[in-house]
Amino acid sequence: MKKEIEIFERYLKTKNLSLTKERKLILDEVFSIDGHLEADEIFLRLKKDKKDVSRATVYRTLGLLVNSGLVRKVYLGEDHIHYEHTHGHTHHDHLVCIKCGKVIEFSDKKIEKLQASVCRERGFQELSHTVQIFGYCKDCKE
């Protein structure tokens, strides 16, 4: 599998943009995290590492990463967006425990197929989707 950095650089090339040192720092930080991450988390981790990058650049670069297809936004019921790697991960959706906050990933081919046929019936061209199921996880239900 291609490395993230190559994909990102190729994407940037197509937009006449370049892989600056700030963008590389952010890319590395994002791919050093497993699981769901937040913009501010990237900003603070880099700051702690004395690899300062401005908050604006973090947001700007996360946008580029999303557009390049390496990363996607996920909505987990909180008041800010989370991000997760798509590169190297198969598509999945989320069960979110509203008590302990745990996020459980699942994927179901049959659901995906049915969603695709809903779109087909409506003449809708799907680009992406997110499914969130909120409730209590095994450990939290009474």
Add this chain to the structure above:
Amino acid sequence: MKKEIEIFERYLKTKNLSLTKERKLILDEVFSIDGHLEADEIFLRLKKDKKDVSRATVYRTLGLLVNSGLVRKVYLGEDHIHYEHTHGHTHHDHLVCIKCGKVIEFSDKKIEKLQASVCRERGFQELSHTVQIFGYCKDCKE
């Protein structure tokens, strides 16, 4: 079918709260709108009608309406929450056109069943879910 106001009042009773004139104004305004609505829309409509209610009370009351089960929050990919009636409407999910903003509702029993079985397999107790499919509607796809 029971009227919204009765359900709301009963809910409030169980919480030792009362149906004040502000809460009634907001309830009426919310149920006068068909489709997806925003908190600020309620605030501004009431203001225009000279039925002033503070923004804080609008948010507080929308929270109560959600807890009472009359209304639910929906995430449509924008930077603020939308609300929609649940009372008197069957459950559905959304296709969101990222070009013209159109929101198309759909419901699919088979998808819902499969989601339920995903939860069952994981010992997850579902309370609610939302599905959003983003893409181009019939009129917007190239």
Add this chain to the structure above:
DNA sequence: GTTTAGATTGAGACTAAATCTCAAGTAGGA
């Protein structure tokens, strides 16, 4: 190597959604 146009950045101002604070007012049961 210079020039130059366009890309890039950081600091901090700004916006907007949503929540919080708190003093003043209200409702209802004892």
Add this chain to the structure above:
DNA sequence: TCCTACTTGAGATTTAGTCTCAATCTAAAC
């Protein structure tokens, strides 16, 4: 009537995210 808990509005606050703009960098063209 008294008391307590509920309720509200105004505006402050919080927080996520965007925008502005001057300074700097990049890389292609000369």
